[in-house]
Amino acid sequence: LSEDIRPLLSVRMEKDKVLKSGLQKLKKELGFEPNTDSLARMMAYVLMNKIIFYKVLERKYKVRKLVELPTTLSGTKFKERLDELFDEAVSITGDFEPILKPDIYDHIPIPDDPAVLEKINGLITFLDYVNIDELGDAMGYIYQELIPERERHQLGQFYTPPSICELICEWAIGGADDLVLDPGCGSGGFIIKSYDMLAELKTGRTEVSEKVHTRILDQLYAVDINPFPAHLTAMNLSMRKVRAPSTNLNVVVRDFFTLEPNTTLYTSYTVKTPAGEVQRKIQLPQSFDAVVGNPPYTRWTEIPEPTKKSIRRYLGDVIRKYGLTPRQAGGVEPGIYVYWVMHAERFLKDGGRLAMIISNLWLQTEYGINFGKFLLDHFKIVSVIDFTLRQFDASISTCIILLEKCKSKEERDRNEILFINIPGEVESVSVDELLKLLNVKKTSDDRYYVKVMKQGDMPRDKKWLAVFYGEKIFASQLLTKMEGM
Secondary structure, eight states: OHHHHHHHHHHHHHHOHHHHHHHHHHHHHHSOOOOHHHHHHHHHHHHHHHHHHHHHHTTTSOOOOOOOOOTTSOHHHHHHHHHHHHHHHHHHHTOOHHHHOOGGGGOOOOOSOHHHHHHHHHHHHHHHTSOHHHHTTHHHHHHHHHSOHHHHHHTTOOOOOHHHHHHHHHHHOOSTTOOEEETTOTTSHHHHHHHHHHHHHHHSSSOOOHHHHHHHHHHEEEEESSHHHHHHHHHHHHGGGTTSOOSOOOEEESOGGGOOSSOEEEEEEEEEETTEEEEEEEEOOSOEEEEEEOOOOOOGGGSOHHHHHHHHHHHHHHHHHTTOOOBTTTTBOOOHHHHHHHHHHTTEEEEEEEEEEEESGGGGSHHHHHHHHHHHHHEEEEEEEEESSOOSBTTBOEEEEEEEEOOOHHHHHHOEEEEEEEOSOGGGOOHHHHHHHHHHOOSOOSSSEEEEEEGGGOOSSSOHHHHHHOHHHHHHHHHHHHHTO
16 A cells, blocks of 8 residues: 555645644654655555554444445545544544554545555455454454564664563563553553563463453553554554453653653543543553663754753753753763653652663763762662673664662662673573573673672762773773774
């Protein structure tokens, strides 16, 4: 379908005022504008997802049946007829707006070509022959294969290897009733793993009842500034239980830096209730048990202006306190992940856990010393896991931080930090081995370089890479990293 819509989309991107305005808004808020090819593919995927999910909704909700539409219609009228159904479904269910109304990606131009309309009708007809109820929860796994991982990465959804998602969620989620936040959810890797973790903690298995499914969704909160990955996350979560699509998805299309704990967020849609139509809202909790994810690695100069303003507004005092106010001329230019961690700390309860994979550039920079002070003052630093090899992208070197929020200085000072270096590819990481290592805190290991240090003994005036590896080998480690750039 993307091939069919591309020529018309190319014209509309130049002449359609609504589409142009939406793309300009996207560029302003996200710092990038998709090209015609990627936008065509995203729009085609969104339409496919909406049709698939609508057929799922037909089995539980009193929505009109989606059937083949006349191919004598114009492309515009064809889409209008589909949109009527999707709009009604959002109103009737009181949910699924991120799936059925994904903002700019919903403006797919359908050409006046009966052959193209037949392709869309073909999917509608095919789904009537698929007994989704019999497929059950396997449908969630089938759906994951419809958009390949490589494609998600190419469409701007930064891909995190499953082993990293597993390690982070296994460590961060400690109880069956934990509230979990992913403030930059992408296509949903961490949230889906969190779902599976909570399901196993509640029932001992990943396949759960409708009641348990609904309860898990109540505990998961996913945020993304980009409607397309938010759409994918909502779709992924909903397809975990196709027999019981739930009306309480906490998937929020917002800039994380505009959010605060204990905030009521209103969507753009009204919901039918016995008392009449009301605006749907999502209530953010006062605090979370776990915050997980893979924040953006954007440099300060590349961060969109609206996000910069939000960072200054909510974090101005604390970044001044720790000397992390960006000064390009002075060489203080932290990546957005530094502020991401600082903002995420505000959403955690005392004893809550933050587990993220971030750029490891802070370990070897002057501003990283000050970021380290912030970590020392707010968390028990359980572990910093550094990767020698670049794992996801030729220009990005990474580390995992495992942090536990702690208000007690005495407890923080008594804590032992486990520094671990992973020399090989991420695929070689054994999650069970690393979790065991975190528990026993061995100082020697056949596979990894390991160092244990009391948090109270951490120097507050040195780069952490030197502390990590020791002064004698710091220079050679740094040289190795620089040679790989």
